[in-house]
Amino acid sequence: MRKTQLDKRTRLIETGMKLAYQRGFREASLADIAEAAHVPVGNVYYYFKAKEELGEAVVERLLAQFRELQEEWDRLSSPKERLFAFVDNIQRSKDQIVLRGCPLGGLCLELHKEGGALAKKSAVLYTDPMVWLEKQFRGAGHGEDSRKLAVHVFSAFQGMAAVAYGANDPEVVVTEVKRLKNWIAAL
Amino acid sequence: MRKTQLDKRTRLIETGMKLAYQRGFREASLADIAEAAHVPVGNVYYYFKAKEELGEAVVERLLAQFRELQEEWDRLSSPKERLFAFVDNIQRSKDQIVLRGCPLGGLCLELHKEGGALAKKSAVLYTDPMVWLEKQFRGAGHGEDSRKLAVHVFSAFQGMAAVAYGANDPEVVVTEVKRLKNWIAAL
DNA sequence: GTCTATACCGAGATAGAC
DNA sequence: GTCTATCTCGGTATAGAC
Numbered sequence: 001m002r003k004t005q006l007d008k009r010t011r012l013i014e015t016g017m018k019l020a021y022q023r024g025f026r027e028a029s030l031a032d033i034a035e036a037a038h039v040p041v042g043n044v045y046y047y048f049k050a051k052e053e054l055g056e057a058v059v060e061r062l063l064a065q066f067r068e069l070q071e072e073w074d075r076l077s078s079p080k081e082r083l084f085a086f087v088d089n090i091q092r093s094k095d096q097i098v099l100r101g102c103p104l105g106g107l108c109l110e111l112h113k114e115g116g117a118l119a120k121k122s123a124v125l126y127t128d129p130m131v132w133l134e135k136q137f138r139g140a141g142h143g144e145d146s147r148k149l150a151v152h153v154f155s156a157f158q159g160m161a162a163v164a165y166g167a168n169d170p171e172v173v174v175t176e177v178k179r180l181k182n183w184i185a186a187l
Numbered sequence: 188m189r190k191t192q193l194d195k196r197t198r199l200i201e202t203g204m205k206l207a208y209q210r211g212f213r214e215a216s217l218a219d220i221a222e223a224a225h226v227p228v229g230n231v232y233y234y235f236k237a238k239e240e241l242g243e244a245v246v247e248r249l250l251a252q253f254r255e256l257q258e259e260w261d262r263l264s265s266p267k268e269r270l271f272a273f274v275d276n277i278q279r280s281k282d283q284i285v286l287r288g289c290p291l292g293g294l295c296l297e298l299h300k301e302g303g304a305l306a307k308k309s310a311v312l313y314t315d316p317m318v319w320l321e322k323q324f325r326g327a328g329h330g331e332d333s334r335k336l337a338v339h340v341f342s343a344f345q346g347m348a349a350v351a352y353g354a355n356d357p358e359v360v361v362t363e364v365k366r367l368k369n370w371i372a373a374l
Numbered sequence: 375g376t377c378t379a380t381a382c383c384g385a386g387a388t389a390g391a392c
Numbered sequence: 393g394t395c396t397a398t399c400t401c402g403g404t405a406t407a408g409a410c
Contacts, residue, residue, distance in 0.1 A: 108353045126353040159346025166295045166313040
C-alpha cells in the first residue's frame with residue numbers, strides 16, 4: 001500500500017517536473033501530467049491538495065536532484081576542481097539548454113513571476129547553488145570575496161543559458177563556458 | 188476616425204506591454220488589459236484578431252522602444268562610450284529589474300517557452316540588441332571577435348537580471364555591472 | 375466603428391461510488 | 393486508496409445590436 005502510494009506520488013512529481021520543464025508549469029495541465037504519469041486525473045488530489053502543492057514538490061525534487069550533483073562534486077579533491085565540475089556540467093547540458101532553457105532558471109523565474117507562495121519557495125533554486133559555489137571559493141581561500149565570485153559564476157551560467165535558449169544558439173554556451181573556465185583558472 | 192482608432196490600439200499595446208511585464212503575458216488576461224486600457228473587452232477584437240496578435244504588437248513596441256535608446260546612444264562619439272551607456276542603463280534600471288525582471292528577457296523567454304509563432308518573433312528581443320553591441324565592438328576595432336564580445340555582454344546582462352530578480356537582490360546588479368565595466372575598459 | 379451579451383472551452387477542483 | 397463523473401470558474405473569442 002505504502003509502496004504503490006509512493007510510486008504514484010513520485011511518478012506525478014517526476015512527470016510534473018518533466019512537463020514543467022518542457023512546456024512551463026502553468027502551461028502543463030494537471031490532466032496532461034496525470035495522463036503522462038498513468039494516474040487518473042481526479043486521483044491527483046489524493047496526493048496533492050492543489051496544483052500549487054505539486055509545484056512545491058517539483059521544486060523540492062529539482063533541488064534534491066541538484067544536491068545529488070553537488071555531493072558528487074564534493075568528492076573531488078580541490079575546490080577549484082569542484083568549480084570546474086560545475087562549469088563542465090553546464091557544457092554537457094548545452095543541447096538540453098538550447099532546446100528548453102535552464103531547468104533551474106526556467107522554473108524559478110516562471111514561479112517567481114506567478115507570485116504567491118511558490119514564488120518565495122522557488123528562490124532556493126537560485127540561492128542553494130550559489131551557497132554551494134560560495135563555499136568552494138571560500139575553500140579556495142577567497143575569503144570575503146567568495147560571495148561575489150559565486151554570484152558571478154551563477155549569473156554567467158544563467159545568462160548564457162537564457163541567451164542560448166532565447167537566441168537558439170548552442171555556440172553561446174561553448175564560448176561562454178570557455179571564458180568562464182579561463183576566468184576561474186586565472187583567479 | 189483614424190485618430191481614435193490609433194489611440195485605442197496604442198493604448199491596448201502599451202497596457203498589454205505593461206501588464207505582460209508585471210504579471211507575464213499569459214497571466215495577463217484580455218479582460219484585464221482591456222479594462223486597464225479603458226477599452227471594452229469585446230472591442231479588442233476589432234483591433235487584433237487574437238491575443239497572439241496583440242502579443243506580436245507588444246514585442247514590436249518593446250523592440251521599437253529599445254531602438255530609441257540605441258539611437259540615443261548612437262549619438263555618443265565613441266563605440267566604447269556607447270557600450271558604457273548600454274551598461275549604465277542596466278544599472279539605472281536595477282530596481283525595476285529586481286521587482287519584475289528584465290523587460291526584454293522576461294517576455295522573450297516566456298513567449299519562447301509558449302511555443303507557436305510568437306516564439307520565433309520574440310527572438311529579436313535578444314538578437315537585435317546583440318547585433319547593436321556587435322557593431323560597437325566592430326567599431327572599436329575588435330574585428331571578428333566582435334560577435335563573441337557582444338554575446339558576452341548581453342549574456343552577462345541577462346544573467347545578472349535573472350539572478351537579481353530570482354534571488355531578490357539588487358546588489359547583484361551593482362556588483363556585476365562594476366565587473367562588466369572593468370572588463371570593457373580593459374579590452 | 376463601437377460595445378454588450380454570450381457562446382464555448384479547458385482548466386482546477388470536488389463528490390461520492392467502489 | 394482508487395477512480396469516474398461532474399461542478400465551477402475564468403479565459404478567449406464571436407454574434408449581432410447600435
